[in-house]
Amino acid sequence: MFLEARYFSTDVVHWGLTGSNNTDSNVYSKLAVFESIPALATGTAETTIYDVSDDNKAITDSSTDNTVYNGDSLNFDYNLAWDDTSRQNWQSIAADLNLPSDVDYKSATITYHGTNGDSTVETIAKSSDLSNNEFKYKLAHDLGTKNSNSDYTSADIVVNGTADNQTNSAITVDAEPASFDGSNAIETTSTPKFVIDGQNVVNKILDLEVSLKLNFQSINYGSTKKILGRTNDFDVSVTSLKNPWVLRASTTGLYNGSQPFYGNLIYKDSATSDQIVFSSTPQTIDEDLTSHTTKTVDDISDDWTSNSGLLLENDTSKENKAGQYTGTLNWTAINSL
Numbered sequence: 001m002f003l004e005a006r007y008f009s010t011d012v013v014h015w016g017l018t019g020s021n022n023t024d025s026n027v028y029s030k031l032a033v034f035e036s037i038p039a040l041a042t043g044t045a046e047t048t049i050y051d052v053s054d055d056n057k058a059i060t061d062s063s064t065d066n067t068v069y070n071g072d073s074l075n076f077d078y079n080l081a082w083d084d085t086s087r088q089n090w091q092s093i094a095a096d097l098n099l100p101s102d103v104d105y106k107s108a109t110i111t112y113h114g115t116n117g118d119s120t121v122e123t124i125a126k127s128s129d130l131s132n133n134e135f136k137y138k139l140a141h142d143l144g145t146k147n148s149n150s151d152y153t154s155a156d157i158v159v160n161g162t163a164d165n166q167t168n169s170a171i172t173v174d175a176e177p178a179s180f181d182g183s184n185a186i187e188t189t190s191t192p193k194f195v196i197d198g199q200n201v202v203n204k205i206l207d208l209e210v211s212l213k214l215n216f217q218s219i220n221y222g223s224t225k226k227i228l229g230r231t232n233d234f235d236v237s238v239t240s241l242k243n244p245w246v247l248r249a250s251t252t253g254l255y256n257g258s259q260p261f262y263g264n265l266i267y268k269d270s271a272t273s274d275q276i277v278f279s280s281t282p283q284t285i286d287e288d289l290t291s292h293t294t295k296t297v298d299d300i301s302d303d304w305t306s307n308s309g310l311l312l313e314n315d316t317s318k319e320n321k322a323g324q325y326t327g328t329l330n331w332t333a334i335n336s337l
Contacts, residue, residue, distance in 0.1 A: 042083040043090045045180050045187035049194060050075040055295035059192050066194040070165040080180055081154040082143035089144025092183040095157060097135045098176040100191050105130035105161040112141055112152040165196040205241035205295060208333040216312040221322050228312040236300040244289045244336040248282035249329055256323035262315040271307035289336055
């Protein structure tokens with residue numbers, strides 16, 4: 001069997017198959033399947049898993065972190081996109097999804113995205129339709145802009161479920177294929193492989209991020225300026241999951257060699273609030289006593305102004321000698337329970 005391309009005077013390329021059979025029973029029938037016809041319609045299909053319970057963490061084939069926890073809410077997002085170099089719309093698309101195991105599926109939706117930025121969302125399945133870990137659906141719209149029947153160029157089929165690992169150890173969930181068969185193009189994809197931690201895994205997070213360097217305003221010898229502000233950006237944030245926390249800080253002071261700075265590192269929650277003076281004893285500057293069920297980031301420094309946050313108090317009753325004073329501010333975020 002041969003595949004031939006022939007050019008005619010109209011500059012049109014005609015593709016065809018040539019071959020022959022005979023009456024011998026040992027000769028097999030010839031079959032050919034085209035996934036797409038060149039230059040008519042092309043598209044793409046990609047799958048991403050989103051861990052809704054973990055700040056919508058995205059899991060793809062290239063992800064280094066593909067672990068979810070038992071009980072996490074997961075979204076399996078199958079994205080279809082029409083290629084605008086196509087000569088036709090991607091027509092009569094039938095989705096055939098093999099869903100990953102170890103997930104309790106709840107529902108499925110499809111969102112069509114238009115050229116003007118508008119989207120149309122509809123529910124297309126409930127848990128009973130997904131109970132066999134397989135789902136088939138014929139898209140109600142073609143994808144493309146080549147005729148008046150559609151101005152949708154992409155679509156997302158999202159299947160919602162809950163990770164279900166009834167064991168005490170992690171399990172690996174294998175990739176599962178999905179195909180999208182149109183009358184003029186076929187695209188395939190598969191879900192990324194991922195890991196579900198077992199029931200005994202403690203699903204908690206408490207993470208502290210602090211900038212490494214902070215500079216304050218310079219003062220002249222004998223200056224009577226009381227409060228010195230920050231001269232560079234400084235970030236403090238706490239990330240937590242099912243972990244109420246208290247943030248504390250301490251310091252042994254600022255020094256120029258053996259010469260101490262006469263004054264204090266202080267903290268003000270707002271311009272009008274009382275100041276907290278840092279010492280070798282850790283001082284509480286913030287807390288969140290809520291046990292969040294989704295990963296939550298508290299940006300402590302986000303609301304700081306020139307008159308709040310970390311500041312340097314100059315003791316104007318004493319004279320600081322000229323020089324550069326440095327020190328260390330030690331931060332700790334601890335579980336409040």
